[in-house]
Ligand SMILES: Nc1ncnc2c1ncn2[C@@H]1O[C@H](COP(=O)(O)OP(=O)(O)OP(=O)(O)O)[C@@H](O)[C@H]1O
């Protein structure tokens with residue numbers, strides 16, 4: 217590695233510490249080795265293959281100042297949803313803002329509570345799925361998270377849990393930030409609905425590793441409602457065992473620089489995943505990046521990716537979607553589509569679909585389209601008395617709602633739809 | 643009600659399509675326009691509805707005394723214009739019912755009138771849909787999405803019936819309709835006839851005019867009206883074709 221990158225990487229971690237969990241030997245060890253792994257990889261730079269389409273600068277600027285101040289609450293689509301909320305304020309678990317975490321079917325531990333060297337189930341998962349994902353695409357900022365996460369939650373799902381679990385990350389100030397690491401294990405045959413909710417400001421790097429055992433079902437929803445100055449890097453690493461299923465969907469209605477990296481290992485026969493995302497960020501030079509990789513390791517698995525973005529003036533939308541099918545993964549069914557509406561000629565959408573197929577009996581398809589709002593359709597709406605602004609918003613909602621159709625939890629789907637309607641003043 | 647005077651219209655890439663069109667429609671009248679393919683009938687209706695992409699180089703369009711050319715498409719609807727499209731657009735992801743509700747409430751709001759209550763809206767919608775043989779399933783589906791040609795045309799008439807315009811332009815609404823649908827659509831139109839409401843019916847077939855009896859028939863050739871007459875002019879061109887009108 218060149219010296220420049222190494223120096224930058226050292227600078228980046230000079231203010232960070234792996235010592236958070238010294239009292240837990242296995243965790244301390246993982247963190248130490250991850251620090252080395254991070255320095256081996258080095259921070260991402262603009263000429264790296266994974267960063268050709270979006271600049272890593274903002275994501276590299278770690279800022280972990282915590283203010284914990286009161287902040288103005290943003291509207292939430294989940295206000296009326298019955299759920300268990302786990303709230304982090306500037307990276308610190310806030311017991312006051314969170315619900316009672318004792319519920320049938322789940323065991324919840326805070327990352328900094330995993331003390332002593334006694335056995336904890338997360339030992340076999342922590343950092344492991346992240347590390348495996350690096351085979352497909354390099355993600356040094358996820359290694360950074362493994363090594364230096366300040367806080368997070370470990371959730372073991374031992375029975376079906378009907379109420380959704382909401383992980384809410386609030387950054388209160390411009391210069392506040394957080395590095396959060398969650399690990400979720402869904403035991404055989406169980407189901408969980410997990411919501412990740414991003415609100416406020418600041419810099420964040422938040423990583424969730426999810427281990428789904430045989431026949432487990434995971435519903436995941438990510439909602440971003442961040443300010444224009446925010447920088448938000450998320451990672452979702454999932455390992456799916458036999459006949460398990462992941463349905464992950466997302467809506468971003470606000471962020472300055474946003475990159476969502478998702479990696480799925482289909483590591484058991486007949487497992488399946490659908491990953492989708494809709495986004496419509498604010499005015500200005502925003503970046504909205506979805507980088508997805510799906511790794512088919514076993515036969516008879518299905519994967520599906522549906523991404524839709526609306527770009528305003530001078531904003532950039534990025535979709536990188538990789539499907540890798542190993543030789544053993546016969547009868548793979550892979551589907552990928554990404555589409556964007558450019559509301560203005562200065563908005564951009566950059567897509568990089570990649571298929572790496574080593575098996576011969578597979579069906580994989582991908583497609584990517586972007587363009588302005590269809591003039592004929594817009595005129596049709598106007599010719600029914602609907603003014604141009606309203607007509608455009610109706611078409612934006614219609615465009616994004618194809619992603620909402622991917623949400624299988626009908627409560628969440630309805631809430632997201634009506635929140636978006638309100639957001640668009642419909 | 644509508645006064646088009648010596649209208650010349652170019653499309654944005656240069657060709658002149660309307661070459662001095664004049665037409666006057668008074669309250670309560672039904673006018674029919676017939677003419678060969680490509681003579682500018684749809685262009686006329688698009689220009690009246692305010693579709694972008696056309697440039698008016700001469701003449702004027704007045705609707706109820708107001709200069710129509712300055713208004714956006716939606717403002718024209720607020721003034722009382724309605725265009726039933728020759729090729730209605732499919733809008734995936736917007737349900738027919740929501741579309742109609744938004745349309746009506748937008749128009750009422752722009753007119754400074756209160757919204758229609760949800761109950762009143764649904765009752766009216768059901769009644770009109772019933773009259774036009776439009777199933778409740780079609781109301782729940784995306785606008786025109788996957789509709790058959792005839793269903794789309796019926797849906798246009800439903801929108802017209804809901805909006806109750808002062809002047810309705812029907813651009814080949816009869817094309818693609820089977821004989822029963824033609825009767826249903828015609829009676830939908832006839833039930834809206836009044837001394838206050840006018841129609842401009844564009845068609846290729848005299849048959850439609852048996853059901854919707856026009857006061858005037860105009861023959862349009864190469865961007866202008868070359869002959870006007872009473873209802874029997876339609877019978878005449880049906881028999882003799884347009885050759886004698888082509889220069
Ligand atoms: N946007 C456009 N670009 C190029 N040519 C156009 C455009 N719009 C209309 N034209 C041309 O203008 C002429 C008139 O078209 P228009 O659709 O008005 O005809 P019409 O009388 O409605 O014909 P039809 O009976 O086939 O519906 C045609 O030659 C058509 O090709």
Ligand SMILES: [Mg+2]
Pocket residue numbers: 683684685728813814
């Ligand atoms: Mg036509």
